Amino acid sequence: MPPILDAWRHRPTHQRVWAMAVPMILSNLTVPLVALVDSAVAGHLPQTQDLGAVAVGSAIYALPVWSLGFLRMGTTGFAAQASGAGDSAALRTVQAQALLLAAVLGVVVGALMLPLLPWMIGQMHSTPPLAARSLDYLHIRLLGLPAALLNYALAGWFIGAQRARTTLALLLVTNIANIALNLVFVLGLGWGVPGIALASACGEWLGAIYGLWCARRALRGLAGQVDWRAMRGFAHWRPLLMVNRDIFLRTLALEGVFFSLSLLGARLGDATVAANALLLNGLMLTAFGLDGLANAVEALCGHAIGARDRLALRRALVVAGGWSLFGSIGYALLFALAGHGFINLQTSLPEVRETAYRYLPWLSALPVVAVWSYLLDGLFIGATRAREMRDGMLVSVLLFVLLAWFARGWGNHGLWLAFLAFMAMRGLSLGLIGWRLRQRQAWLPESVHAILRP
Known part of the structure; x- marks a missing residue:
């Protein structure tokens, strides 16, 4: 044969291919949900600049998030190889390195973007009211950048460790929290565009906290330890x-x-x-x-x-x-x-x-x-x-x-x-x-x- x-x-x-693929396909379908929910909520606010501010702010925020997507892909390969080799210490180390790198990049890139925001918004040829609302959105939205990158690293590690369902659960927690908080902050409390940004940032942090909890549970069944001295x-x-x-x-x-x-x-x-x-x-x-x-x-x-x-x-x-x-x-x-x-x-x-x-x-x-x-x-x-x-x-x-x-x-x-x-x-x-x-x-x-x- x-x-x-x-x-x-x-x-x-x-069976193994579809056990991995189905949760990941469902995970991919959840990706546009955050932008869709934000746009839908903004579309029901009284000012036309509100919807424009969310669109402009989301586009600018997507630049670092999309560019730093290597945190997911790079982590997956190392985690998968460590899992296949049965090297629990290496699997622990890959997770620790990926999370540390994501946290550092989230803080550093967010800090570097702050002084550039007025210029970046200006490149969109926005009107002064739209630019002001976009700036308010981004100042709050960037608070969630470290969490977004942590979620990349966590998703990559879970995929590599063949825990695709955990990746799906991570994204569902993030998106459901975003939807619920949008309803509370914007429709309930009337916080407008800042409320939309805060809902998204909080959703990312709640997803990251849930992901870290899942990662800690996954490590309990693994032998070996991270060589912290060597990691210096x-x-x-x-x-x-x-x-x-x-x-x-x-x-x-x-x-x-x-x-x-x-x-x-x-x-x-x-x-x-x-x-x-x-x-x-x-x-x-x-x-x-x-x-x-x-x-x-x-x-x-x-x-x-x-x-x-x-x-x-x-x-x-x-x-x-x-x-x-x-x-x-x-x-x-x-x-x-x-x-x-x-x-x-x-x-x-x-x-x-x-x-x-x-x-x-x-x-x-x-x-x-x-x-x-x-x-x-x-x-x-x-x-x-x-x-x-x-x-x-x-x-x-x-x-x-x-x-x-x-x-x-x-x-x-x-x-x-x-x-x-x-x-x-x-x-x-x-x-x-x-x-x-x-x-x-x-x-x-x-x-x-x-x-x-x-």
Whole structure:
């Protein structure tokens, strides 16, 4: 029997993949809830500037939170490998390092942003009343930044330790607390925009407190201790910091492509940039499902690498890859057959609708092209090979820039061609790097302990 078919027929791996993927898919669906609730509450306040202030403030607050997402991804791979190696002391150490790094970055980045807030709000070309309300929102909202980053670190550790349900519970506590406090602070006490910001910040802190409590419970069943004396030296921090550095650079490059897509689309007209935004919401919808399977790959492949189990590694990748392919085909068919309805749900403007209809074929092709980058990102995160992810992303960005330049005469079709090629190159570059690592038999290191605890 061929190895791939044999791996696909391994029922326990299917069960493990979905045991990880389902909670993560549900977790992904909760992510837009905070912004949605904040906007819905602000939309019922008496001044139009209130809704605008929440929108502007949320966009600025998202910059550090999104950029520091490496705290989640970097932690997952190390925790998964420690779990697979059965190294409880390393698992404890990964958690301690991730939480300390998140706390420090939360305080430092928040303090650095405070004097920059008036300038950042000014770049939005806001009116004076809107700018003042946005500043009030952000001054309070930034109090929750350390908690938001702690939640990233906690979620990464729980995923790596194969506790996906705890990650889901963590996000549910955060979002339910935010909704309840919005009702109390804004609709009950009438605190307006500051109340919305306070509700979000308190929700993040309540989520972090719950997550820390869950983490402490999880550690009770683990042997070993954190080597606090060794953690005073840079050598003990170097692996985590280097991985996080490379994921951070990769994230900046990815953000640059999406920003360029909006910027170049805006030059093609208001209807075009609006239509592109609606189509990219389809990519976000696709990510809800496929990212959940990628998270399963992170945990299961990282665990297999830690255990030096080549067969388990192949099974996890084949099973998650198969389901990801089926999911991507389902999304492609959804956009091909019901794309007009998807656009119509988002806008009633005839010009924007007609513009979006013309570019629907690109959206229909996107899931099948992008799925491989999601899947292989999960593999490389689980293997803590962030440098290779960074290099693959930089090659993909270079291709995007070149194609966007040479295809500029094709208008928005040229822009979508460049973006589709970018997503394809992400998967192809990681696939080639992964194949070379396999040829060198480098996926399973000689000593996982040397990676986790130098």
